[in-house]
Amino acid sequence: MPVPTDRPPVDRSLLRDDVYRRLRDAITDGTFAPGEQLRDGELATWLGVSRTPVREALLRLAQGGLVVARPGRSTVVSSLDERSTRDARDVVAAMHELAVREAVARFTSADLDAMRDAARRFGDALDAGDIDAAIVADDELHAVPVAVAGNRAAAAVLEQYMPVLRRIERLRFASADGLRSPDRHEELIRMCAAGDVDAAAAVAFETWHTLPTSAG
Incomplete structure (x- = not known):
């Protein structure tokens, strides 16, 4: 255009x-x-x-x-190249897993409340079919553990490779698979609140690693 x-x-x-x-x-x-x-x-x-x-x-x-x-x-x-998208997805999943693993022991009640608020707004946006608002809320939710972890190297990697996945995220949130995202968020927050490092990190990894790598 x-x-x-x-x-x-x-x-x-x-x-x-x-x-x-x-x-x-x-x-x-x-x-x-x-x-x-x-x-x-x-x-x-x-x-x-x-x-x-x-x-x-x-x-x-x-x-x-x-x-x-x-x-x-x-x-x-660029087109939605499957290899490039898969590479970016794998790196992003690993960085979010790392961030959650480092953040769980440091979370405050305010941090968890911020994640819950973002999760609520994400669900409302999906229900309304507002993909732009859903992406904003999703970003805010996952940004909390990244900020709490304070790992600048991980944050820099995410800054570089998250945009590669943005078009795929839009496709997910507009699909039936997107309807399962609120459940993933709820489980992530529950594991973080429980202080279960391994489980929370696994949920974070799976959330990103289940992104499709093509528009098909």
Whole structure:
């Protein structure tokens, strides 16, 4: 689809990370479709910034596997490649398992309440068919153990590879399998609250490792 024209430009003081996030989200929410060519000039106009942060963002997106950069030719949105998705899924599952394993003994009642609140909002969003809201709530729930664990290396790996899975997550939450996600969340929170490190870590791993690796 063409670059949208109905969004207001962002502030010109926009940080590079903000440009990256806007482009990343436009790919993962389907605004830019697989195979679509991305021109830095058009993207810069859309965001209201210079080409430099756009080019830097496209390089980061290429490193994360969301775009394919062809030097001197073009940059296109990557397809849902099964091998790349499987690799990202396995790494993400391992990092969330690690985060939960490190976080369980450190959880406060406020941390667990935050997870419960996010789980409730996730279930409500699924019931309403609001996939965007479901993804936000799901992110907030799983971000709690990552933050509590405080493992910066794990957080950096998740920052790089989670976007690769975003399109697959959307497919899951719109499918029958998505209806089982609230049960996974409930079990994760229950095991965390009980202080059962091994069980909580296993649930975290399974939650991510059961993501499909293709759109089929």
